[in-house]
Amino acid sequence: MATKISSIFPVSENVARMKASSTLAAMQAADALRAAGVDVVDLGAGEPDFDTPQNIKDAATEAMRAGQTKYTPTAGTRKLQQAVIDFYQREFGAGYERNQVMATAGGKQAVFNAVVSLINPDDEVLIPKPYWVTFPEIVTFARGKSVPIESESNDFVLTAEMVREAVTSRTRLIILNSPSNPSGRVIPPAEFERIMEIVAERGMYAISDECYLRFVYPPATVFSAASLRPELRQRLCIAGSFSKTYAMTGWRAGYSLANADWTRAMLKVQGHSTSNTTSISQAAAAEALNGPQGSVATMLKEYTRRREWLLKALNEIPGLRCPQPEGAFYAFPDVRGCLRDELKTSAEFVNELLEKEQTVVTDGEGFGADGYIRISYATSLDRLQEGVKRIRRVCTWKS
Ligand SMILES: Cc1ncc(COP(=O)(O)O)c(C=O)c1O
Numbered sequence: 001m002a003t004k005i006s007s008i009f010p011v012s013e014n015v016a017r018m019k020a021s022s023t024l025a026a027m028q029a030a031d032a033l034r035a036a037g038v039d040v041v042d043l044g045a046g047e048p049d050f051d052t053p054q055n056i057k058d059a060a061t062e063a064m065r066a067g068q069t070k071y072t073p074t075a076g077t078r079k080l081q082q083a084v085i086d087f088y089q090r091e092f093g094a095g096y097e098r099n100q101v102m103a104t105a106g107g108k109q110a111v112f113n114a115v116v117s118l119i120n121p122d123d124e125v126l127i128p129k130p131y132w133v134t135f136p137e138i139v140t141f142a143r144g145k146s147v148p149i150e151s152e153s154n155d156f157v158l159t160a161e162m163v164r165e166a167v168t169s170r171t172r173l174i175i176l177n178s179p180s181n182p183s184g185r186v187i188p189p190a191e192f193e194r195i196m197e198i199v200a201e202r203g204m205y206a207i208s209d210e211c212y213l214r215f216v217y218p219p220a221t222v223f224s225a226a227s228l229r230p231e232l233r234q235r236l237c238i239a240g241s242f243s244k245t246y247a248m249t250g251w252r253a254g255y256s257l258a259n260a261d262w263t264r265a266m267l268k269v270q271g272h273s274t275s276n277t278t279s280i281s282q283a284a285a286a287e288a289l290n291g292p293q294g295s296v297a298t299m300l301k302e303y304t305r306r307r308e309w310l311l312k313a314l315n316e317i318p319g320l321r322c323p324q325p326e327g328a329f330y331a332f333p334d335v336r337g338c339l340r341d342e343l344k345t346s347a348e349f350v351n352e353l354l355e356k357e358q359t360v361v362t363d364g365e366g367f368g369a370d371g372y373i374r375i376s377y378a379t380s381l382d383r384l385q386e387g388v389k390r391i392r393r394v395c396t397w398k399s
Contacts, residue, residue: 019366021366022133043379043384046181046376047244048299053288056284057284058287059284069280080282080285081103084103092226100259104255107254109252109270110255113270123145124147127148127368128158129156130367131175133367144172157185157186158176158195160195167198173204174199178208179216182372184327184330184331185327192228196228199235200232210240211240212328213245238257238258240254241253248288320333320334346371347363350363359390
């Protein structure tokens with residue numbers, strides 16, 4: 001009998017300890033159903049259902065025509081670096097220099113670079129729950145130790161007090177993500193500042209993943225850690241992304257903003273792994289920041305409409321409870337009130353929804369929040385309405 005290659009391949013210890021991405025698995029489950037011709041309702045997607053705006057596509061076409069198809073500096077083209085600097089100056093009054101800015105293949109690579117350039121074996125990294133699935137896996141890869149912070153008692157809004165209690169002499173880093181994937185919750189700016197004061201006091205560092213920066217719903221307001229006092233910013237790496245804001249997930253464009261030393265270390269990591277992100281995507285990303293911003297407002301308006309409908313509809317389902325997300329495009333309801341003997345966990349709930357109702361959502365377990373599910377409203381209101389109908393059936397089904 002042939003031996004399966006996977007059974008003999010000696011996977012490295014670092015990688016063997018990593019979990020595969022549950023959000024990407026949800027996308028694959030939806031794809032497989034669609035390929036089989038099933039009428040699937042996909043509420044698993046972590047990406048906008050909008051197309052990339054035309055001015056951004058045109059900038060990419062123009063870059064190709066002009067022969068911008070070669071390697072760029074690892075830190076990115078001057079044009080993109082300047083566009084990022086100008087954006088943060090304009091929007092948040094933050095002064096960054098070119099040696100503090102780096103273009104990356106998405107916000108994910110910015111977080112990866114930042115973690116692996118800082119963390120030594122057994123360093124503790126604070127990761128507030130619920131967390132984006134990738135954060136603890138990168139820490140595992142770097143041989144650090146993830147220390148989750150519970151915030152469920154405060155409906156998943158992190159406070160400085162929670163951070164203070166979790167810090168030990170081994171804590172090196174905290175990874176913040178506001179608005180959060182998956183909860184959509186936002187850390188109030190004053191609380192964010194207090195958290196960064198603890199970071200400074202304890203000689204730690206922070207990553208602020210600002211991937212959903214621009215998708216915030218009033219009364220919450222757009223806040224970037226870039227607007228903090230310079231001495232707090234010294235200990236901070238901002239991971240930014242074009243994926244969600246400009247519907248550019250496939251372009252793989254993001255950036256980091258950090259002090260010059262941290263940036264130099266990150267350049268080493270990226271210089272020996274992916275080099276630069278694509279020259280064409282960089283031209284597109286520069287246009288995204290420099291060009292008209294109407295598309296962002298249009299997307300936000302549509303997300304706002306869907307969010308309003310969805311939250312009301314979810315909270316009307318018996319047993320289900322959904323705190324108000326203030327940002328991003330996810331709802332993160334607690335489904336424990338819908339569990340029963342034949343459906344004991346949120347993982348089983350998600351499975352039932354997939355098998356009986358052909359509806360894809362993501363189990364909270366991968367985000368460190370068993371008992372919850374993530375519902376993406378980056379899909380049309382029609383599909384959302386159909387999906388909620390199906391969720392209601394699973395919640396209220398009686399044997
Ligand atoms: C919190 C968070 N950070 C980063 C990313 C990665 O974005 P990018 O496509 O820019 O790598 C995602 C994508 O889902 C995310 O949710």
